[in-house]
Amino acid sequence: MPNLKDLKNRISSVKSTRKITKAMQMVAAAKLRRAQEAAEMSRPYTERFNAVMKKLAASVGDAENAPRLLAGTGDDKVHLLVVMTAERGLCGGFNANIAKLAKAEAADLLAQGKTVKIITVGKKGRDAMRRDYGSYFIDHVDLSDVKRVGYADAQAVAEGVLKRFDAGEFDVAKIFYSKFENVVSQIPTKQQIIPADVGDTEEVDTETFYEYEPDEEAILADLLPRGVATQIFSALLENGASEQGARMSAMDNATRNAGDMIDKLTIEYNRSRQAVITNELIEIISGAEAL
Amino acid sequence: MADTVQFDLVSPERLLASVAAREVSIPGAEGNLTAMADHAPLITTLRPGIVRVSGPEGDKEYVVTGGFAEISGSSISVLAEQAVAREDMTQDAYKAMVNAATDKLAHAQETFVNEPGPVDEAAKLLSDMVAIGDHIGLSAN
Numbered sequence: 557m558p559n560l561k562d563l564k565n566r567i568s569s570v571k572s573t574r575k576i577t578k579a580m581q582m583v584a585a586a587k588l589r590r591a592q593e594a595a596e597m598s599r600p601y602t603e604r605f606n607a608v609m610k611k612l613a614a615s616v617g618d619a620e621n622a623p624r625l626l627a628g629t630g631d632d633k634v635h636l637l638v639v640m641t642a643e644r645g646l647c648g649g650f651n652a653n654i655a656k657l658a659k660a661e662a663a664d665l666l667a668q669g670k671t672v673k674i675i676t677v678g679k680k681g682r683d684a685m686r687r688d689y690g691s692y693f694i695d696h697v698d699l700s701d702v703k704r705v706g707y708a709d710a711q712a713v714a715e716g717v718l719k720r721f722d723a724g725e726f727d728v729a730k731i732f733y734s735k736f737e738n739v740v741s742q743i744p745t746k747q748q749i750i751p752a753d754v755g756d757t758e759e760v761d762t763e764t765f766y767e768y769e770p771d772e773e774a775i776l777a778d779l780l781p782r783g784v785a786t787q788i789f790s791a792l793l794e795n796g797a798s799e800q801g802a803r804m805s806a807m808d809n810a811t812r813n814a815g816d817m818i819d820k821l822t823i824e825y826n827r828s829r830q831a832v833i834t835n836e837l838i839e840i841i842s843g844a845e846a847l
Numbered sequence: 848m849a850d851t852v853q854f855d856l857v858s859p860e861r862l863l864a865s866v867a868a869r870e871v872s873i874p875g876a877e878g879n880l881t882a883m884a885d886h887a888p889l890i891t892t893l894r895p896g897i898v899r900v901s902g903p904e905g906d907k908e909y910v911v912t913g914g915f916a917e918i919s920g921s922s923i924s925v926l927a928e929q930a931v932a933r934e935d936m937t938q939d940a941y942k943a944m945v946n947a948a949t950d951k952l953a954h955a956q957e958t959f960v961n962e963p964g965p966v967d968e969a970a971k972l973l974s975d976m977v978a979i980g981d982h983i984g985l986s987a988n
Contacts, residue, residue: 597861769891
């Protein structure tokens, strides 16, 4: 039986752990609200942007000289995976889930004989992927100094990707991130960004004829790189909200577990304290009887 | 005929304005244009400049740095890469934008030695930026 002193120490250590996890949970809750707001703020832009892209793609999409960002390179040998995760851990399965999805995709592509290149955004994803796919890493984007993800950060990532595309380093690019559903569920998602996936172009309303200034091709050429940045930006924001949501529920669980443990330990402590008292009494009584 | 249109100005980070407007003047890539209700549907890219909105609630100006605009008979949406209300535009923020444009020009001049295209574009971007400064009374230096 552990002695009383040890039990007391354990209880106080679990208590301070609970304090820490509780504080982390509250910080995550506050950050989550901000991250969610940011994600919501960016939604109008993304929605409109996609609507216009769809219209343009519908009118140019089939043309032979469609931009490569839309039509692709005509090949799909080299795949670029952009794996976006958090910079910090202690957020449940958040990072692991994204890494798992990316690993499955990489394994799948390799099995098909394709070449895989990986860019990681966020330290945790890099660590998770390094053991199995470290040799495929070509770049890493560090966002640990960034307090609030801005459009400029997304643009920087997009520029790096586009530069490689122009240099012919890959044919298809996909991003991996976690979609924020609600606090308890974040869905790891993959999304193709190059060639641009504009969705079903058939449902576009063809009633209104838009005039284009300059012409469609020029606008499309201007818009497509922005589209990549926009998609990365919204993925980063979703990721930010998901990370905080995941951390909040992970820390909530940890707090609850610590509470349960304290209860259990306290019962054990009280029991052994009583056993000690009983023992002492027995000793005294038997001592008195012996006289 | 309706005399106002729905005007929305959005940047990737937020929605800056969503108001009814009588007329909106937009710095289009091929020249400034003013759109009013029942304008013919048009999609145009923007160059850096000032978006001016006049509506029942008064006039307002925004500095934008490129992006595009979608105009239809009943609504005008400006999707700007960066957008700031004119009164929020500070000398420092403006300076940063001008510096970014200057860097871009220097970079273009270095990278594209024998191709005038990108260099001219960057030069135009810079002069557009300077023109904004003149308009709102901030100095580029």
